[in-house]
Amino acid sequence: MPNDRARFYEDALGSVRESRDWYHKGRQAFADKVVAHRMDLTKQLISLLITMITNERRRTGRIGKRQGPAE
Secondary structure (H helix, E strand, O other): OOOHHHHHHHHHHHHHHHHHHHHHHOHHHOOHHHHHHHHHHHHHHHHHHHHHHHHHHHHHOOOOOOOOOOO
C-alpha cells in the first residue's frame, strides 16, 4: 500500500511522544542535564517525523484527501 511508509512514521511518532512522556514522568530519577538532553532529542525527532510524514503524504498525493471509502 502506498501509505505504509507514512503509517510507519506515524507509529514512530507515537513512540517518540510516549518516550518524551516517560522522561517527563521519571525526571526525578535522572540528572537535570540528562533529562534536558533527552527531551531535546525527542523534540528533534518529533519535528523530523512530522516533516517526513508530511513529505510522504505529499509524495503519495494523500494530503487533504479523505482516506476512508469513496462516497
